[in-house]
Structure formats: structure tokens, C-alpha cells
Amino acid sequence: MTTVPRIKLGLEVSAQGLGCMGMSAFYGAPKPEPDMINLIHHAINLGVTFLDTSDIYGPKTNEILLGKVNNLIVRVRVEPIDRTGPRHNASQTTWEVRGDPEYVRAACEASLQRLQVDCIDLYYQHRIDTRVPIEITMGELKKLVEEGKIKYVGLSEASASTIRRAHVVHPITAIQLEWSLWSRDVEQDVIPTCRELGIGIVAYSPLGRGFFSSGPQILEKLEDSDFRKYLPRFQAENLEHNKILYERVNKLASKKGCTPSQLSLAWVHHQGNDVVPIPGTTKIENLEQNIGALVVKLTPEEMAELESIASADAVKGARYGAGISTYLDSETPPFSSWKA
Known part of the structure; x- marks a missing residue:
């Protein structure tokens, strides 16, 4: 079985991580x-040290799960990649994003307790609070670094301009964004900005939320509580079009002697040594298959073919439904306007 190598994203991490969300929330x-x-x-024994969690997963139960794992695996150093930002409101039916200093600090300290660690290696602002200047949020994260509660700071779903403003306050180590064969809009502005500033890139949902593992048949396997059933790209009117992309990827994967999920992950790995995908899974066989993507080597011709397959009009439907913020709506007020 392939052992996962390490790369540098400011901090040293495994070249492929493990998204832990589906273990506790949203996917049934x-x-x-x-x-x-x-x-x-099993993942850690294979060399995976980059574990992605959030206090919103559960909520909170995913962090508690990882806290138990940390206690069990004292011989292995893991990077719990935790995030602050969205929270459920009192009704538990909608989201609130907060980036004010009081909340950022309280969220971090609560996560430290649940994870049972003294310091979080990489701590993201999960979504951007558009009511609070990003400089204010970053100022509190900088204090948490200085106090030794976190080592590195990241942002998730942030626009290029927001990244630039944040990076002035304190160096951003990693930007987490959705990047896959059916989510490529970040290549226009966000990816070039990260590379200009020397910021690492963490690609979540690199398998299109399981689409490149199972194709359109994935919808038949989802529980009613699985939020993918309600995403635009999984709706019947869009899925009929989107299955063409899967079929073309599957055809090329067959020629390569790998699975479509491995080919899709290999495409992300080939984007550069500053990119770490974090596919999630709840099954050991899928974990091993995902790690197998690390040995799939793509020629320039194969990369070009995949680029052609995953063209701008290859996918129908937005990434999310209404009410979930992304980098497209992450602009914050100017710092000069802030009144604490």
C-alpha cells in the first residue's frame, strides 16, 4: 500500500489529507x-497527518471524535485543522457567520478543549463574516498565534482581495477552497493570488462530493438527511448533463488502469506541490483507493485532455444552494469603518 509522503505548506503535512466532516455531519x-x-x-498508519475538522461538524461531535483519536495515538503527531466561523443559531435551522474577536477567541478555546490539544497547528476562519473587517478577525487570530494556541492561520472560501487584506495583518499559511474537475472557477483569481503571496492551497471536495467516485448513481445511495440531495448539481435537471463529465473521466480512467476517483484526485495532485487535497470518506477501502491516486502519473497530454473534458461549460448547477456563503460574497467592510 502506498505511504503518503510529506510536503510543505508553511507547516509540513501529508501530501493528501483526510476530510472528517462526513463522519459526523451533513452526509447522512x-x-x-x-x-x-x-x-x-488506518489513515495515520498510512502516513496521513492532515486531518480536517470543524466545530460545525456535528456540531462539535467531530472535534470530540478527533480528540479521542489524539489520546489513542500519542506516538503520531497529527495536524487537527480546525475552523471557526459558521455556527447554528438558536433554532438550529440557519447559519450565522461570526468573525468578531470575542467569538473567534471563544471558538478557538472551545475547540482546543474538545480536541484535547494545547495548540492547533492550522486554524481557519471557516467562512468570512462580511459584517466585520477581515483585519479585525485576523488581528484576533494573530493574538492566538502569539499566545501559542494556534501555530498557523488559514482562511476558507475567501476572495482574492480578502486574502490580500488578511495577509497584511498576519501571514496566511493556507487557503481552503473547493477545487476539482467540476469546480474550477477559483483558478481565475484566487489560485493566482495564493501563488503570488506564497500561500498553500488546500482543496476540499476534490472528488465533487463523491460524484467522481460513483457518478450519477450516487444519488440513489444517499440518505434523505444527506445535504447533497439538495445541492443544485445533484438535481435531476442538472445531473443528466453532469453525468457526461463523469462518463468521459471514467473512460480516460479505464485507459489509465485506475478508477475515476483516482484520476480525479491525481489531477488535483498534479496542480503543484503547493496543493493538498483532503478527500473525505468513512470507508477504509475508499481511503486506500484515494491514497492510491498518489502513484497515478499523468502525462502533459493526459492533463490537457482532462482540462478539455472539464471545460467551463462541463458542469451545470451552482456549488451550493441559497444561504451558504462562498468566496464570491466574502468582501468585508473597510478597516476604517470598524467600531467595536
């Missing part, structure tokens, strides 16, 4: 804790 019912602990054990 939470999975059995013993099974998930066993899965994470």
Missing part, C-alpha cells in the same frame, strides 16, 4: 464512532 446519519476511530488509525 453520524457513522459509528469505533469504526471512524479505526478508519483514522
Whole structure:
């Protein structure tokens, strides 16, 4: 079995991470804790040290799960990549994004307790609070670095201009964004900005939320509580078009002797040594298949073919439905306007 190598994103991490969201939230019912602990054990034994979690997953139960794993695996150093930002309001039906200093600090300290660690290696602002100048949010994150509670700062779903403003206050180590064969809009502005500033790139949902693992048939396997059933790209009117992309990727994968998910992940890996995909899974066989993508080598001709397959009009439907913020609506007020 392939052992995952390490790369540098400011901090040293495994070249492929493990997204832990689906273990506890959003992709149907939470999975059995013993099974998930066993899965994470297996991932770490294969060299995965880049574990992605958030206090919104559960909420909170995913961090608690990882806290138990950290206690069990004292011989391995893991990077719990935690995030602050969205929270459920009192009704538990809508989201609130907060980037004010009081909330940022409280969220970080609560995550430290649940993860049972003294310091979080990389701490992201999960979504951008458009009511608060990004300089204010970053100022509090900088204080948390100075206090030794976090080592590195990241942003998730931030625009190029927001990244630039944040980076002036304190160096951004990594930007987390959705990047895959069916989510390529970030290549226009956000990716070039990261590379200009020397910021690492963490690609979430690199398998199109499982689309490149199962194709359009994935919809038949989803529980009613799985939020993918309600995403625009998974709706019938769009899925009929989107399956063409899967079929073309599957055809090329067959020629390569790999799975479509491995080919899709390999495409992300070939974007550069400043990119780390974090595919999520709840099954050991899928974990091993994902790690197998690291040995899939693509020629310039194959990369060009994939670029052609995944053209701008290859996908129909937005990434999210209404009410979920992305980098497209992450601009914050000017710093000069802030009144605490």
C-alpha cells in the first residue's frame, strides 16, 4: 500500500489529507464512532497527518471524535485543522457567520478543549463574516498565534482581495477552497493570488462530493438527511448533463488502469506541490483507493485532455444552494469603518 509522503505548506503535512466532516455531519446519519476511530488509525498508519475538522461538524461531535483519536495515538503527531466561523443559531435551522474577536477567541478555546490539544497547528476562519473587517478577525487570530494556541492561520472560501487584506495583518499559511474537475472557477483569481503571496492551497471536495467516485448513481445511495440531495448539481435537471463529465473521466480512467476517483484526485495532485487535497470518506477501502491516486502519473497530454473534458461549460448547477456563503460574497467592510 502506498505511504503518503510529506510536503510543505508553511507547516509540513501529508501530501493528501483526510476530510472528517462526513463522519459526523451533513452526509447522512453520524457513522459509528469505533469504526471512524479505526478508519483514522488506518489513515495515520498510512502516513496521513492532515486531518480536517470543524466545530460545525456535528456540531462539535467531530472535534470530540478527533480528540479521542489524539489520546489513542500519542506516538503520531497529527495536524487537527480546525475552523471557526459558521455556527447554528438558536433554532438550529440557519447559519450565522461570526468573525468578531470575542467569538473567534471563544471558538478557538472551545475547540482546543474538545480536541484535547494545547495548540492547533492550522486554524481557519471557516467562512468570512462580511459584517466585520477581515483585519479585525485576523488581528484576533494573530493574538492566538502569539499566545501559542494556534501555530498557523488559514482562511476558507475567501476572495482574492480578502486574502490580500488578511495577509497584511498576519501571514496566511493556507487557503481552503473547493477545487476539482467540476469546480474550477477559483483558478481565475484566487489560485493566482495564493501563488503570488506564497500561500498553500488546500482543496476540499476534490472528488465533487463523491460524484467522481460513483457518478450519477450516487444519488440513489444517499440518505434523505444527506445535504447533497439538495445541492443544485445533484438535481435531476442538472445531473443528466453532469453525468457526461463523469462518463468521459471514467473512460480516460479505464485507459489509465485506475478508477475515476483516482484520476480525479491525481489531477488535483498534479496542480503543484503547493496543493493538498483532503478527500473525505468513512470507508477504509475508499481511503486506500484515494491514497492510491498518489502513484497515478499523468502525462502533459493526459492533463490537457482532462482540462478539455472539464471545460467551463462541463458542469451545470451552482456549488451550493441559497444561504451558504462562498468566496464570491466574502468582501468585508473597510478597516476604517470598524467600531467595536
